[in-house]
Amino acid sequence: MVDKIYQAVVAYNDGSKFSQTIKDCSLSDLPDNDVLIRVHYSSLNYKDALSATGHKGITKQYPFTPGIDAAGVVVYSRSTAFKEGDEVIVTSYDLGMNTPGGFGQYISVPADWIVPLPKNLSLKESMMIGTSGLTAAIGAYKIMNHSFNSDNPNVLITGATGAVGSFSVALLSHLDLHVTAATGKNDQLDFLKTLGASEVINRDKVQNVEEHPLLTGKWSAAIDTVGGEMLAAVIRQIKHNGIVACCGNVLGNQLQTNILPFILRGITLAGIDSGITLMELRTKIWNRLAEDWKPVNLHKLSREISFFDLPDEFQKILDGKQVGKVLINLL
Numbered sequence: 001m002v003d004k005i006y007q008a009v010v011a012y013n014d015g016s017k018f019s020q021t022i023k024d025c026s027l028s029d030l031p032d033n034d035v036l037i038r039v040h041y042s043s044l045n046y047k048d049a050l051s052a053t054g055h056k057g058i059t060k061q062y063p064f065t066p067g068i069d070a071a072g073v074v075v076y077s078r079s080t081a082f083k084e085g086d087e088v089i090v091t092s093y094d095l096g097m098n099t100p101g102g103f104g105q106y107i108s109v110p111a112d113w114i115v116p117l118p119k120n121l122s123l124k125e126s127m128m129i130g131t132s133g134l135t136a137a138i139g140a141y142k143i144m145n146h147s148f149n150s151d152n153p154n155v156l157i158t159g160a161t162g163a164v165g166s167f168s169v170a171l172l173s174h175l176d177l178h179v180t181a182a183t184g185k186n187d188q189l190d191f192l193k194t195l196g197a198s199e200v201i202n203r204d205k206v207q208n209v210e211e212h213p214l215l216t217g218k219w220s221a222a223i224d225t226v227g228g229e230m231l232a233a234v235i236r237q238i239k240h241n242g243i244v245a246c247c248g249n250v251l252g253n254q255l256q257t258n259i260l261p262f263i264l265r266g267i268t269l270a271g272i273d274s275g276i277t278l279m280e281l282r283t284k285i286w287n288r289l290a291e292d293w294k295p296v297n298l299h300k301l302s303r304e305i306s307f308f309d310l311p312d313e314f315q316k317i318l319d320g321k322q323v324g325k326v327l328i329n330l331l
């Protein structure tokens, strides 16, 4: 295949600090994997900001191009599973961790990381969903498959204005559940209502509660994107036989809890790791997201930027100041 120059966001470590810039790169610098993809769209995730700013445990070697999400068109394939011109989605696995990611105009990946773009979903829409939407949908899948005491379970979403949180609000409202959105951003009430939230509350009402091992059960289910003290408080406020799907560690990796919600209320704590979700479930969920699980207000969930503007966005997501999803155009 002929070598080619393309552009990518590259994170550098000069020994004392990390910086990010747009650079010319060469296809010959990409790993020699089965499938080469011209990326049309990507999206910004919390993990990307961690990689771009040198957070330990994500990316080992710099210079590096982050981006755990990519949607584009196959330009070369050694795999019989894909051919030139196929529209595809790649999220998770090692993409954007230690394999150059979707913030470059080309990626080279193993065939078994790739999901064919489902019918009824455009490349652009797939990245309005991205890893955060997939994560929310895996949480929704766990909740929808749970046996509740009630026919009308009500659901709490924490970190509701974030990328995972806002998609969770939109999807579970779309699935006709009564959704309470908990947020620290009091000025985003209209946004969350537009996504379908039945109720919007300040996150302090969930988190800053008494220390009792069990509190009044308020919600049948929750998707917690925050972790730490927030998750501990949520677990104590879930109704009998409820479920908490947790994915995030915005407030840290520690969870201090007690056994009573589990043995006196039968609570299920369900972890989500979208990165290693098996291909069978991953494909099934992407196909649902293209059909009956596609939120009607999908276009309200994201704001589009050019990848040239990406370096300004990393600190914002690290500071918890993003609202909804950042869709990245690499065309």
Ligand SMILES: NC(=O)c1ccc[n+]([C@@H]2O[C@H](COP(=O)([O-])OP(=O)(O)OC[C@H]3O[C@@H](n4cnc5c(N)ncnc54)[C@H](OP(=O)(O)O)[C@@H]3O)[C@@H](O)[C@H]2O)c1
Binding pocket: 045, 046, 047, 131, 132, 135, 158, 159, 160, 161, 162, 163, 164, 165, 182, 183, 184, 185, 203, 225, 226, 230, 246, 247, 248, 249, 250, 251, 272, 273, 274, 275, 317, 318, 319, 320, 321, 322, 324
């Ligand atoms: N396990 C997985 O597969 C998986 C996949 C994707 C993401 N994640 C993780 O899920 C988490 C959320 O990701 P995201 O992409 O949605 O990030 P995000 O867009 O930055 O959203 C995080 C939200 O958390 C809330 N928050 C921020 N600081 C807080 C604080 N001090 N106390 C309480 N809440 C706070 C904010 O929402 P409000 O202002 O509305 O409260 C913020 O918008 C991250 O930890 C990410 O790494 C995990």
